[in-house]
Structures are given as structure tokens and as C-alpha cells.
Amino acid sequence: xxxxxxxxxxxxxxxxxxxxxxxxxxxxxxxxxxxxxxxxxxxxxxxxxxxxxxxxxxxxxxxxxxxxxxxxxxxxxxxxxxxxxxxxxxxxxxxxxxxxxxxxxxxxxxxxxxxxxxxxxxxxxxxxxxxxxxxxxxxxxxxxxxxxxxxxxxxxxxxxxxxxxxxxxxxxxxxxxxxxxxxxxxxxxxxxxxxxxxxxxxxxxxxxxxxxxxxxxxxxxxxxxxxxxxxxxxxxxxxxxxxxxxxxxxxxxxxxxxxxxxxxxxxxxxxxxxxxxxxxxxxxxxxxxxxxxxxxxxxxxxxxxxxxxxxxxxxxxxxxxxxxxxxxxxxxxxxxxxxxxxxxxxxxxxxxxxxxxxxxxxxxxxxxxxxxxxxxxxxxxxxxxxxxxxxxxxxxxxxxxxxxxxxxxxxxxxxxxxxxxxxxxxxxxxxxxxxxxxxxxxxxxxxxxxxxxxxxxxxxxxxxxxxxxxxxxxxxxxxxxxxxxxx
Amino acid sequence: xxxxxxxxxxxxxxxxxxxxxxxxxxxxxxxxxxxxxxxxxxxxxxxxxxxxxxxxxxxxxxxxxxxxxxxxxxxxxxxxxxxxxxxxxxxxxxxxxxxxxxxxxxxxxxxxxxxxxxxxxxxxxxxxxxxxxxxxxxxxxxxxxxxxxxxxxxxxxxxxxxxxxxxxxxxxxxxxxxxxxxxxxxxxxxxxxxxxxxxxxxxxxxxxxxxxxxxxxxxxxxxxxxxxxxxxxxxxxxxxxxxxxxxxxxxxxxxxxxxxxxxxxxxxxxxxxxxxxxxxxxxxxxxxxxxxxxxxxxxxxxxxxxxxxxxxxxx
Numbered sequence: 001x002x003x004x005x006x007x008x009x010x011x012x013x014x015x016x017x018x019x020x021x022x023x024x025x026x027x028x029x030x031x032x033x034x035x036x037x038x039x040x041x042x043x044x045x046x047x048x049x050x051x052x053x054x055x056x057x058x059x060x061x062x063x064x065x066x067x068x069x070x071x072x073x074x075x076x077x078x079x080x081x082x083x084x085x086x087x088x089x090x091x092x093x094x095x096x097x098x099x100x101x102x103x104x105x106x107x108x109x110x111x112x113x114x115x116x117x118x119x120x121x122x123x124x125x126x127x128x129x130x131x132x133x134x135x136x137x138x139x140x141x142x143x144x145x146x147x148x149x150x151x152x153x154x155x156x157x158x159x160x161x162x163x164x165x166x167x168x169x170x171x172x173x174x175x176x177x178x179x180x181x182x183x184x185x186x187x188x189x190x191x192x193x194x195x196x197x198x199x200x201x202x203x204x205x206x207x208x209x210x211x212x213x214x215x216x217x218x219x220x221x222x223x224x225x226x227x228x229x230x231x232x233x234x235x236x237x238x239x240x241x242x243x244x245x246x247x248x249x250x251x252x253x254x255x256x257x258x259x260x261x262x263x264x265x266x267x268x269x270x271x272x273x274x275x276x277x278x279x280x281x282x283x284x285x286x287x288x289x290x291x292x293x294x295x296x297x298x299x300x301x302x303x304x305x306x307x308x309x310x311x312x313x314x315x316x317x318x319x320x321x322x323x324x325x326x327x328x329x330x331x332x333x334x335x336x337x338x339x340x341x342x343x344x345x346x347x348x349x350x351x352x353x354x355x356x357x358x359x360x361x362x363x364x365x366x367x368x369x370x371x372x373x374x375x376x377x378x379x380x381x382x383x384x385x386x387x388x389x390x391x392x393x394x395x396x397x398x399x400x401x402x403x404x405x406x407x408x409x410x411x412x413x414x415x416x417x418x419x420x421x422x423x424x425x426x427x428x429x430x431x432x433x434x435x436x437x438x439x440x441x442x443x444x445x446x447x448x449x450x451x452x453x454x455x456x457x458x459x460x461x462x463x464x465x466x467x468x469x470x471x472x473x474x475x476x477x478x479x480x481x482x483x484x485x486x487x
Numbered sequence: 488x489x490x491x492x493x494x495x496x497x498x499x500x501x502x503x504x505x506x507x508x509x510x511x512x513x514x515x516x517x518x519x520x521x522x523x524x525x526x527x528x529x530x531x532x533x534x535x536x537x538x539x540x541x542x543x544x545x546x547x548x549x550x551x552x553x554x555x556x557x558x559x560x561x562x563x564x565x566x567x568x569x570x571x572x573x574x575x576x577x578x579x580x581x582x583x584x585x586x587x588x589x590x591x592x593x594x595x596x597x598x599x600x601x602x603x604x605x606x607x608x609x610x611x612x613x614x615x616x617x618x619x620x621x622x623x624x625x626x627x628x629x630x631x632x633x634x635x636x637x638x639x640x641x642x643x644x645x646x647x648x649x650x651x652x653x654x655x656x657x658x659x660x661x662x663x664x665x666x667x668x669x670x671x672x673x674x675x676x677x678x679x680x681x682x683x684x685x686x687x688x689x690x691x692x693x694x695x696x697x698x699x700x701x702x703x704x705x706x707x708x709x710x711x712x713x714x715x716x717x718x719x720x721x722x723x724x725x726x727x728x729x730x731x732x733x734x735x736x737x738x739x740x741x742x743x744x745x746x747x748x749x750x751x752x753x754x755x756x757x758x759x760x761x762x763x764x765x766x767x768x769x770x771x772x773x774x775x776x777x778x779x780x781x782x783x784x785x786x787x788x789x790x791x792x793x794x795x796x797x798x799x800x801x802x
Contacts (some may be wrong), residue, residue: 289554308634448762448763449763456744460745
């Protein structure tokens with residue numbers, strides 16, 4: 001009897017153990033699943049057939065992998081062009097096979113991080129902006145030795161755009177390709193409806209107020225007219241008694257709000273890194289810009305609050321200006337991809353000045369070579385093709401303004417053909433001269449963690465009324481310093 | 488070998504004969520799972536354990552080296568990691584009872600003998616589960632929006648002048664997230680329904696003869712008989728809630744807003760791994776999550792001896 005019970009207990013224990021193991025496997029599988037990331041193939045991207053590459057590699061052909069899309073370039077029609085450019089390169093270079101790998105933008109950063117961490121990094125990455133490249137600080141090849149050895153002509157680019165890629169002590173990380181100056185987009189009909197003159201197209205120009213007086217085109221002026229252009233459901237503007245901030249149907253001004261540094265850079269170029277390279281600082285102009293932005297949302301009401309910005313009713317696409325319900329909006333030239341949705345009454349003006357100085361935050365895209373490439377010479381050959389013979393098609397599909405001044409006329413002619421109304425494209429062309437130097441996306445210690453903190457604070461300010469911004473900004477600086485000190 | 492006991496020889500020869508031929512088919516059929524488990528779960532897990540002892544960090548340019556338990560020391564001092572774990576456990580306390588009890592109650596209703604059109608109700612309750620999750624989150628985000636959301640529009644309609652900012656207030660964010668979670672109870676409901684349908688009707692007949700009412704039948708027949716299903720739902724619920732990730736990522740872009748209340752542990756882990764590219768520390772965080780999940784599950788299984796009834800198991 002005792003023997004039977006023992007056997008029974010043993011069977012029960014075995015069964016429990018089996019159940020426990022099964023559950024452990026279940027938990028393990030579930031936990032393991034959390035770190036799965038989209039790969040080049042699973043991410044819905046397209047890549048050249050590996051068998052072709054393998055066959056060619058076996059025949060002595062060097063394979064160069066081109067990774068996209070850390071900074072756009074993942075739309076199906078763009079992928080088609082990128083594939084075609086890669087094929088054209090392959091046809092002209094029998095000794096190199098350029099393999100194009102597209103990972104959708106949303107998963108591209110994770111995918112690239114995983115590739116690099118597993119020692120399977122690509123050779124070329126792009127198009128990628130300055131911030132996107134800084135997110136992988138230390139991962140890029142210094143191109144200077146290759147530029148020197150091949151005699152690549154860097155004098156074809158303005159010095160200011162070349163220097164964008166030689167910051168952070170990493171050598172010459174890139175060669176200029178596409179630039180995107182900022183402008184102030186505005187709706188002409190909304191100005192006319194409010195009885196206001198249109199903003200100046202001349203950089204550093206004056207603005208004529210309704211009473212005929214000429215004033216500086218600065219942020220004080222923008223605040224004043226933005227309130228007149230902010231209208232509630234009952235037709236009252238933000239300066240009138242009875243204006244209802246909870247029922248706004250038209251907003252006066254919309255900043256580019258992707259990054260707090262950029263909000264500051266529209267006022268004045270600056271950096272969060274003090275001269276010693278280790279201390280965190282907040283430039284005075286950025287403090288002023290952030291307070292102006294905050295008051296614009298919560299006190300003066302001419303900018304959307306965070307919850308309104310996030311709501312699909314007020315902002316169904318990426319940028320509220322595209323709805324036609326925003327009178328003025330600071331943004332980059334690349335946003336022409338969606339500006340057409342706002343109607344045919346928009347145009348471009350100069351961005352406002354701050355303390356007599358006009359600055360327009362600047363974006364720039366290029367291609368970079370990963371530092372661990374096994375074939376730097378061949379990768380550089382492919383890179384210079386993308387920046388050279390392949391650039392016309394690529395710039396066209398990306399909507400990028402060529403960094404080479406000699407190609408800019410053709411670019412603006414093509415842009416003008418895309419829009420039926422008269423757009424003053426000279427504003428954008430001139431805007432390059434007001435680029436923020438140093439660029440707001442430039443190097444800072446612990447780049448990704450610092451950027452995450454900036455986004456967290458920015459989101460909080462956009463979602464919360466009644467904050468003491470002085471305290472908030474000091475808190476931000478302190479936390480930034482703590483992150484840098486922990487490195 | 489010649490001295491081996493007779494029964495051992497018999498077992499060996501039996502296993503190498505007919506039994507082995509039968510068993511190899513079994514092995515063949517489970518081979519895809521075993522290979523998948525090894526390749527995609529076990530080996531990566533062992534690799535991440537090795538990562539925790541190194542300094543793989545794309546943001547730093549130090550050479551790869553063995554750092555011992557340094558990442559674990561960092562974890563012990565990382566207040567944000569423990570805060571994120573606290574956020575997760577706080578949410579679990581609210582979400583888990585709803586995730587376990589509500590599908591059970593719905594299943595009970597749908598199992599009721601007198602309910603007409605139960606098949607249609609079953610489909611209706613299950614349907615939201617097949618809606619792509621991200622789409623569901625975005626739709627719910629719009630519905631719970633303070634100013635223009637339908638939920639608050641309804642609350643205003645019934646006289647609540649100042650309805651909550653569900654997703655922008657630290658007090659209301661968790662109830663808001665739980666409401667979103669209710670959308671996906673369909674899967675749990677189906678499992679419970681399957682369990683309920685498996686209970687022999689004789690037990691209910693016997694209970695009725697013994698004078699048991701509805702509550703008595705539920706307490707003494709239904710719940711004990713369905714207790715393995717409850718355990719199963721609870722285990723899965725715990726694993727899911729500890730890995731809660733996608734909703735805060737989609738809704739709040741991973742910022743943790745409002746006030747850090749949506750910085751769940753798994754989101755913090757993800758950010759360390761991919762956003763901050765600190766692979767070794769991310770792996771360390773993953774192992775803590777695994778240990779916590781395993782510990783809670785083990786305790787649950789240990790405790791289940793007292794409340795889970797297996798009909799085929801001798802007591």
C-alpha cells in the first residue's frame with residue numbers, strides 16, 4: 001500500500017514537473033518574444049535576391065549592402081527608385097554588387113542597432129539626417145582618407161554644408177547630398193480674411209501692421225498677429241472677449257515640434273553642450289523660445305495644445321498646417337510633400353527674427369559608410385555614385401534640395417511645376433544662408449538617452465497647463481547633466 | 488554489461504525495438520517545435536545571459552570586454568528601472584482581476600441555457616480580438632480623448648460636466664488603459680466557454696437534487712471544475728501584464744507621460760535596448776523580468792495545489 005502511494009506521489013510529481021516545465025517554456029517563449037525586432041525582410045522591406053549576390057560574390061564580386069530608411073525613403077515609389085539606382089550602379093560596376101535593403105522608417109533604427117550589435121552591419125546607410133546619424137554616434141567611417149586618396153572634389157559644395165558633417169571629433173562623416181532649409185509656410189486666404197498683410201518674403205524684412213506701421217518681423221509680431229488669426233467656433237479671435245479656447249477651429253501659428261532643440265534653434269543657433277564638452281547648458285534664446293511656445297499653447301492659444309495636436313480631428317496627418325486650418329507654420333522644405341493638402345492658397349515667407357538675428361533650423365540628409373565595412377574602397381565608390389550619377393533620381397524622389405548649388409535651379413523648376421499656384425521659391429533658396437550653425441541635431445553626450453529626455457519634457461509641456469517653465473527647464477538641465485555624468 | 492539486471496536489459500531492448508520506432512515518429516513531429524525553440528528562444532536566451540556579463544553598447548566606443556556583474560550592480564541602483572517595475576505591478580493589480588474575471592462572467596452569461604442567439608453574441612464578443620491591435624489602440628486613443636473623444640461626449644451627455652482626461656491624467660490613466668484592455672477579452676472568453684462546456688451536466692443535476700441554488704452551483708461545481716482554466720488564464724494574464732508594452736508605446740510614443748505613469752518595465756527595457764542601444768544593460772533588464780515572471784508563476788503553481796481541481800488526478 002505504502003509502495004503504491006509512493007508510486008502515485010511520484011507520478012503526480014512527475015506530472016507537476018512536466019506542467020511546470022511547460023509553463024516555464026511558455027514564460028520563456030513569451031519573454032523571448034518581447035525583444036523580437038523587425039528584420040530587413042520581415043519589416044516589409046525589399047531587398048535584392050541573396051542568391052544573386054551570393055553567386056556574384058563567389059565570382060569575385062564585392063557585395064556592398066545599402067541600408068535604408070533611417071530618415072525616410074521607405075515609401076513604395078521611393079523604394080522603386082532606390083532599387084533602380086542600385087541596379088544602374090551594378091550595371092556600370094561589374095566588380096561591385098550594391099544590394100539595397102529597405103526597412104520601414106518606424107523599425108529602421110531598431111533593425112540597424114540589431115544588425116550592428118550582431119556584427120552584421122551594412123556598408124552604406126542612408127538617406128540619414130544629422131540626428132539619425134548621431135543616434136549611431138561613433139559608428140561611421142571617417143571619409144577624409146578616402147576623399148584624399150580618390151581626389152573627390154569637395155569644393156563643389158558650400159563650406160557650411162561640408163562642415164555639418166565634421167563635428168563631434170569623428171572626422172568627415174559625410175558628404176553633402178540633400179539640404180532642407182526652413183521657411184514659414186502661411187495661408188494667404190486666412191491673412192486676407194483677417195485683414196492682415198502677408199508676412200515678408202525677404203529674410204530680415206519688415207512687417208506692415210494693419211494700421212500701416214512697419215515693425216520688425218520678430219516673434220513679438222508673430223504673437224500679435226497669430227492671436228488675430230486664431231478663431232473659435234463662434235468666429236471670435238483670440239484677442240476678443242468671449243473667445244473660447246476649448247472650441248478653436250483655426251490656429252494662428254504652429255511650430256515644428258519634433259524636438260525641443262529645434263524649437264530653440266528657430267530663435268538662435270545653439271547647443272546643450274557647454275564649451276568644456278561635459279556640462280549641460282540651456283541657451284538663453286532656447287529658454288525664451290520654449291516659454292514663447294508654451295504660452296502660445298496655454299495662455300495665448302494660437303498654437304495647438306498637445307492633446308489637440310494628437311487628436312485625429314484637428315491633426316489627421318503629420319502636420320496641422322496640412323489641414324488648411326493653421327495660418328502660419330514653421331517647417332522644412334521637405335514638408336512640401338503634404339503642404340498641397342492645405343489647398344492652393346499657401347506660400348512661403350521668411351522665418352521671424354529674435355533680437356535682430358534671423359535663424360532657420362536646418363535639415364540635411366546624406367549617405368554614410370559604416371566604420372566596420374570590410375570594403376571601404378568599394379563602399380566609397382558606391383557612395384559617390386549615390387551622391388553623383390544616382391543623385392538626380394534620388395533627390396527627385398526624396399524631394400531634397402541638392403547640396404550642389406549648380407543643381408538647385410533645376411530642382412526649383414521641378415518644384416514649381418508640381419504646384420499650380422505661384423510659390424515664391426526664392427524664400428527657400430535664400431533660407432540656406434540662415435541655417436543654424438551649429439546645427440541643433442549635432443552631437444551631445446549620450447545622444448539617444450538625452451534626446452529621449454528632451455522628448456519626455458517636450459511632451460509633458462505640451463500636455464500640461466500651469467507649469468513653472470523656469471523650474472521645468474532647470475529640472476531638464478539637471479537630469480541631462482545626470483545622464484552625461486553617468487556615462 | 489553482462490551483469491546488468493534482467494529488467495534493465497528488457498527495457499533497453501524494448502525501447503530499441505517497437506517502442507523506438509513509434510517514438511521516433513513522435514520526435515519527428517515535434518522536431519520543428521524543438522528546432523524553433525532552440526533557435527529562436529533558448530539560444531537567444533543563453534546569448535542574452537552572456538550579454539549581461541559584457542559591455543555591448545553601441546553608443547560607446549569601448550572594446551568588447553567581460554565586465555562581470557557590473558550590469559547587475561547598475562540595475563540595483565537604477566531607480567528608474569524599479570519605478571518602471573512599480574508602474575507595471577500597479578497596473579497589474581488593476582488590470583489582472585479584470586482580465587481574469589470579466590471574460591469568465593461574460594462566458595457564464597453566454598453559456599446560460601436560456602440565452603437566445605448565444606452564437607451571435609459569441610462572435611460579437613470575440614470579433615474585437617481579431618482587429619489589429621495597433622489599430623484598436625489608436626481608435627481607443629481617439630475615443631478616450633478628453634475634448635473630442637466619444638466616451639467623454641457621452642459622459643457630458645449624461646450630465647458629467649467635467650469628465651476625466653483619461654489618458655493625460657496620472658489618476659485616470661490606468662482605468663483608461665484597463666478600459667482599452669476590456670476590448671480584447673474575446674480570447675479569454677472563448678477559453679472559459681470551452682471549459683464550461685466540458686463540465687458534465689450530471690454534476691449540475693446532482694447539485695440541484697442536493698438543493699443547491701445558482702450561487703451554490705457556481706461556487707461548488709462550476710468554479711472548481713473550471714479552476715484549471717482559471718489557472719491557465721491567470722498565468723497567461725500575468726505574463727502578458729508584466730510584458731505590457733505596445734499600448735503605452737503607441738499611445739504615448741514611449742515617453743512615459745503623463746508623469747512617468749506609462750513608463751512600464753518592458754518599455755523601459757525596450758528603450759535601453761534599442762533607443763539607448765545599451766544591449767548589455769537591456770539584456771540584464773530582460774533577465775530580471777524573466778526572473779520576476781518565473782517566480783510569480785512558480786508561486787502561483789505552488790499555490791494552485793490548494794484551489795485547482797484536476798478531474799483525472801488522484802487527491
